[in-house]
Amino acid sequence: MAPSADFRSDTLTKPTAAMKAAMLEAPLGDDVFGEDPTVIALERSVARRFGREAGLFCPSGTMCNQLAIVCHTRPGEELIADRLHHIYQYEAAGYAFHAGLGINLLEGDRGRPTAEQVEAAIQPDDPHKPPSRLVVLENTCNKGGGAVYPLSEAQRMQALCRERGLRLHLDGARLFNALVADAEKALSAQGSASGESPSEALLAEVDRGAQAWGAAVDSISVCLSKGLGCPVGSVLIGDQAFIDAARRMRKRFGGGMRQAGILAAAGLYALDHHVARMADDHARARRIGQALAERPWVKSLRPVETNIAIAELHPDRPMAAVLAALSSGGVEAIDMSPTLLRFVTHLDVDDAAVERAIDCLQRVP
Numbered sequence: 001m002a003p004s005a006d007f008r009s010d011t012l013t014k015p016t017a018a019m020k021a022a023m024l025e026a027p028l029g030d031d032v033f034g035e036d037p038t039v040i041a042l043e044r045s046v047a048r049r050f051g052r053e054a055g056l057f058c059p060s061g062t063m064c065n066q067l068a069i070v071c072h073t074r075p076g077e078e079l080i081a082d083r084l085h086h087i088y089q090y091e092a093a094g095y096a097f098h099a100g101l102g103i104n105l106l107e108g109d110r111g112r113p114t115a116e117q118v119e120a121a122i123q124p125d126d127p128h129k130p131p132s133r134l135v136v137l138e139n140t141c142n143k144g145g146g147a148v149y150p151l152s153e154a155q156r157m158q159a160l161c162r163e164r165g166l167r168l169h170l171d172g173a174r175l176f177n178a179l180v181a182d183a184e185k186a187l188s189a190q191g192s193a194s195g196e197s198p199s200e201a202l203l204a205e206v207d208r209g210a211q212a213w214g215a216a217v218d219s220i221s222v223c224l225s226k227g228l229g230c231p232v233g234s235v236l237i238g239d240q241a242f243i244d245a246a247r248r249m250r251k252r253f254g255g256g257m258r259q260a261g262i263l264a265a266a267g268l269y270a271l272d273h274h275v276a277r278m279a280d281d282h283a284r285a286r287r288i289g290q291a292l293a294e295r296p297w298v299k300s301l302r303p304v305e306t307n308i309a310i311a312e313l314h315p316d317r318p319m320a321a322v323l324a325a326l327s328s329g330g331v332e333a334i335d336m337s338p339t340l341l342r343f344v345t346h347l348d349v350d351d352a353a354v355e356r357a358i359d360c361l362q363r364v365p
């Protein structure tokens with residue numbers, strides 16, 4: 001049988017031959033001494049792309065989020081986030097362990113709380129209450145099914161945060177998926193652009209979106225190891241003073257890496273070569289979503305906006321049986337809960353893998 005078509009996560013991708021070549025050729029130095037030219041180039045490139053002063057290369061998205069949480073707050077304060085967010089669901093209560101924070105959880109639409117919901121959650125100035133200090137957004141929201149957070153809502157959130165003295169951090173693990181989805185929408189609304197090739201037009205629109213998002217929040221964590229297809233790494237961006245503080249904190253966390261340029265080179269390569277192709281991942285996820293929606297054992301499908309398709313199974317349909325039937329047909333997906341089945345498209349699943357998944361889904365009785 002052909003190797004399995006693995007849709008469990010976009011973190012599963014292996015570096016391509018061209019990415020590996022870029023990694024092997026990268027000039028290196030000791031980054032804790034501030035001497036790795038490739039790390040410096042990556043940090044500057046991501047910061048510039050979002051119009052921010054500085055960047056910090058970290059081993060993981062979790063570390064970027066945790067550094068941001070610690071650097072934006074003081075112990076005894078509170079952060080406001082959605083119940084579906086990664087920082088609440090999957091970071092082992094790092095906000096409490098590292099930063100000594102309480103958490104105030106909201107129920108947004110697929111992980112996207114509005115400015116009104118946040119405003120209502122901000123604690124009053126009362127000695128019984130922890131001061132609300134930080135709002136976290138997640139774009140796209142993984143557990144929300146790759147839901148795209150609207151830029152206009154982030155701008156309203158920023159105005160609220162400024163008025164009320166809160167900081168605003170974006171978990172942008174899949175921000176490039178969101179930027180590509182927004183760019184596709186903007187281009188289809190504009191009709192065909194003059195002169196530019198479709199991927200040039202898409203990338204120009206992505207860059208416009210990146211500048212706007214960079215201006216809308218205090219800090220962003222951007223993952224390289226998800227839709228961008230790198231083996232390791234995330235970049236935290238913000239203003240210089242914030243990144244200086246995060247760099248010291250990264251050292252405390254043990255995240256200072258030496259010849260890390262070999263990893264940063266993958267990031268530079270991906271930012272040049274793997275952004276426009278995310279549109280293909282999104283189209284593939286939509287096809288899988290359609291096939292899921294047609295299954296009698298699927299109760300509902302979350303809207304498929306990016307590279308994630310999440311189906312809710314009928315309660316009488318055991319998740320384990322569905323996963324086993326898919327697996328025996330050479331297709332891997334993942335359970336997000338006892339009733340939520342997730343497929344994620346990425347660099348290592350092509351059209352043939354999608355055909356196989358659709359065929360296999362049609363055979364699951």
Ligand SMILES: Cc1ncc(COP(=O)(O)O)c(C=O)c1O
Nearest residue numbers: 060061062063086138142171173
């Ligand atoms: C939305 C989101 N944020 C943060 C992370 C953390 O990234 P890492 O696995 O690199 O720590 C993930 C990982 O899947 C994620 O989905």
